[in-house]
Structure formats: structure tokens, C-alpha cells
Amino acid sequence: xxxxxxxxxxxxxxxxxxxxxxxxxxxxxxxxxxxxxxxxxxxxxxxxxxxxxxxxxxxxxxxxxxxxxxxxxxxxxxxxxxxxxxxxxxxxxxxxxxxxxxxxxxxxxxxxxxxxxxxxxxxxxxxxxxxxxxxxxxxxxxxxxxxxxxxxxxxxxxxxxxxxxxxxxxxxxxxxxxxxxxxxxxxxxxxxxxxxxxxxxxxxxxxxxxxxxxxxxxxxxxxxxxxxxxxxxxxxxxxxxxxxxxxxxxxxxxxxxxxxxxxxxxxxxxxxxxxxxxxxxxxxxxxxxxxxxxxxxxxxxxxxxxxxxxxxxxxxxxxxxxxxxxxxxxxxxxxxxxxxxxxxxxxxxxxxxxxxxxxxxxxxxxxxxxxxxxxxxxxxxx
Numbered sequence: 001x002x003x004x005x006x007x008x009x010x011x012x013x014x015x016x017x018x019x020x021x022x023x024x025x026x027x028x029x030x031x032x033x034x035x036x037x038x039x040x041x042x043x044x045x046x047x048x049x050x051x052x053x054x055x056x057x058x059x060x061x062x063x064x065x066x067x068x069x070x071x072x073x074x075x076x077x078x079x080x081x082x083x084x085x086x087x088x089x090x091x092x093x094x095x096x097x098x099x100x101x102x103x104x105x106x107x108x109x110x111x112x113x114x115x116x117x118x119x120x121x122x123x124x125x126x127x128x129x130x131x132x133x134x135x136x137x138x139x140x141x142x143x144x145x146x147x148x149x150x151x152x153x154x155x156x157x158x159x160x161x162x163x164x165x166x167x168x169x170x171x172x173x174x175x176x177x178x179x180x181x182x183x184x185x186x187x188x189x190x191x192x193x194x195x196x197x198x199x200x201x202x203x204x205x206x207x208x209x210x211x212x213x214x215x216x217x218x219x220x221x222x223x224x225x226x227x228x229x230x231x232x233x234x235x236x237x238x239x240x241x242x243x244x245x246x247x248x249x250x251x252x253x254x255x256x257x258x259x260x261x262x263x264x265x266x267x268x269x270x271x272x273x274x275x276x277x278x279x280x281x282x283x284x285x286x287x288x289x290x291x292x293x294x295x296x297x298x299x300x301x302x303x304x305x306x307x308x309x310x311x312x313x314x315x316x317x318x319x320x321x322x323x324x325x326x327x328x329x330x331x332x333x334x335x336x337x338x339x340x341x342x343x344x345x346x347x348x349x350x351x352x353x354x355x356x357x358x359x360x361x362x363x364x365x366x367x368x369x370x371x372x373x374x375x376x377x378x379x380x381x382x
Contacts, residue, residue, distance in 0.1 A: 056191060087173060151169060225256075285333060322367070333375060334375060340364075
């Protein structure tokens with residue numbers, strides 16, 4: 001929790017002043033904060049989980065369980081301590097408090113189930129299992145990750161044996177601690193849990209990265225490049241794949257993304273992001289139905305459980321916007337209405353069908369009705 005008690009008995013929010021008399025007063029005064037989804041940076045996958053740190057206050061608010069001859073994994077009779085500990089390393093959708101010193105701003109981050117899986121796989125793939133620290137400061141030897149798994153069923157998982165009942169998608173590790181000093185600090189209760197060290201990026205900000213090359217021109221505000229390699233780099237920045245061509249006066253130019261509609265949608269999303277960050281003169285909305293956000297959130301989960309096969313990059317990002325109740329511009333309302341009007345034919349109401357998942361990523365029936373009403377009202381006022 002970001003509200004913590006100070007030595008003088010009062011409470012503070014994050015790194016702020018100790019000015020609140022009660023915990024309730026602190027929490028009530030700080031209800032508004034940003035919640036940011038973090039993702040693995042494909043360009044720095046090896047650093048996704050660079051090390052695991054043993055800490056006094058784990059960010060995921062879950063202590064580890066350590067095993068000795070009275071409490072061990074196999075329950076077999078042993079004579080010496082096994083020096084093993086089991087702990088969650090990451091819990092999907094768990095909001096983790098963070099503080100940005102440069103902006104003097106408190107906020108939360110979270111990881112989706114898919115990102116947790118990718119991070120766990122990258123940690124093993126790049127052989128970071130021998131990298132460990134204490135309190136994120138002191139590098140230590142003799143601490144090794146010897147087992148790693150992802151919870152598939154919360155009520156029927158190995159972690160249940162150790163008193164845990166954490167959600168599907170939680171990443172667990174077993175660590176062997178051969179370092180005498182570290183083991184004693186664990187047994188004394190000084191070190192209570194794990195905290196990851198790694199390099200992640202803000203998912204929404206990755207969509208707004210600036211291109212490395214200047215475009216040669218524009219088509220309806222969308223960038224054109226003389227070289228395909230530059231368009232490919234911009235596609236990577238935007239989160240889409242490939243390029244498509246535009247021929248102007250006999251000369252071929254390149255635009256990011258394989259389809260023009262995709263790049264158009266992505267630039268609309270960037271426009272929406274900017275509308276959330278600065279005051280603009282663009283008409284924007286965040287009063288769309290709560291049911292639309294709920295539909296998007298469920299569709300995100302259903303899609304992830306099916307290997308992310310039921311959505312385009314645009315659909316995934318649109319769903320994150322709606323689930324997090326970000327502002328959307330009038331132009332985006334129009335695009336949402338256009339998409340849902342066409343996609344409704346593929347909605348069977350069964351989440352085993354990709355058509356239903358894709359439809360609800362954009363808010364589903366309730367969003368379609370709301371968008372239609374907004375567009376009708378805007379047309380009447382023109």
C-alpha cells in the first residue's frame with residue numbers, strides 16, 4: 001500500500017509528507033493516481049528480468065516460504081536444511097506502487113498474464129537464474145533459481161502445498177540459497193519476499209515513439225518514407241508489422257503497417273493518448289458506458305487465454321483504452337462505430353469464437369449503441 005505509517009504515528013502517501021492522521025484519511029485523499037501497464041521490450045528481452053532480489057518489503061505484497069528439515073518440499077525425513085524457498089515472482093494484474101522522482105509523482109504499474117509469461121520465459125531463456133541481489137542494492141552469490149512455473153489452475157497448483165492461492169498466470173520460483181549470510185537473514189525474518197529487477201516499458205507510450213527517420217511526406221496526415229527500411233522501423237515503433245506502398249507521380253513511397261487502415265487506427269490511438277496527457281481543443285469523451293470497459297477487459301482476458309490469436313494489434317490497444325477508461329476523440333468514436341457495425345455479424349455471444357472476442361475488445365453492443373448516439377448528436381449540432 002502506498003499509504004504507510006511514519007515514526008511519529010501519522011501517515012504519508014508514497015514519499016510524501018507525514019501529514020495524515022489516519023490510514024483512511026491518507027487513502028481518501030489520494031484516490032486519483034495513474035495505473036500503467038508495463039510490457040516486455042522486444043529490443044531488450046534479455047533484460048526483462050535481469051535478476052531477482054530478496055527484500056524486506058516485496059512489491060507484490062506476498063512473502064516467500066522457506067524450507068528446512070521441519071518444512072520441506074518432499075516432506076521426506078532429512079537431516080540437514082535444504083535451504084530452499086518458494087515464492088511468487090510476479091502476479092498478473094497486481095497493482096504495484098511506484099514513485100517517479102523526476103516528476104514527483106506516485107503511480108501504479110501492472111503486468112498482464114501474457115507479459116508475466118513472457119518475462120518468466122525470457123528470464124530462463126537468457127540464463128539469468130544465477131543473478132540475485134539483496135534489497136535491490138547488494139549483488140550476492142550462492143543464490144540460484146532452480147525451478148520456475150506458471151500457475152494454470154489456482155485451486156490445483158503446486159503452490160497450494162505451501163499455503164498460496166494466487167490467480168492463474170502467477171509466476172512462481174523455487175530458489176536454493178547456499179549463501180550463509182543471506183540464509184541467516186531469511187531465517188531471522190529480515191528478508192521476507194522477492195522483488196524482480198528488469199527492464200519494462202509503458203505499453204501506451206511505446207505507441208507514441210518518435211520515428212528514427214524523417215518522413216518524406218504525408219498522406220492525410222500519415223507519414224510516407226522514401227526507404228522501406230525507415231517505414232519498417234516506424235512500424236516497429238507503432239507496434240504493427242510490415243509496410244504498404246503508395247505511388248505518387250510514378251514514384252513508390254512506403255508507409256508503416258501492411259494495411260492502410262491499421263496505420264490510420266494506430267495514429268488515431270496516439271492522438272487519443274495525447275488527448276489524455278495534455279489539454280487539447282479536440283472533442284473527446286470518457287463517459288462511455290461502464291459495460292463497454294467491462295466487455296473490453298473480459299475480451300482481453302479471453303484473448304490471452306487463447307494465445308492472443310483473436311485480435312489485431314489495433315484491437316488490443318483499443319481494448320486497453322476502453323478498459324482503462326482513457327479519453328477517446330470524436331474521430332475515434334466514428335471509427336469504433338464503423339468497426340462494431342461491421343463486426344457485429346461475427347459476434348455469436350460465445351467467447352470460444354474469435355468473432356465474439358474481437359467484437360467485445362471494441363466494447364461490444366453497449367459501445368455500439370453509445371457511439372451511434374454520440375455521432376447522431378454531433379451531426380445534429382453541425
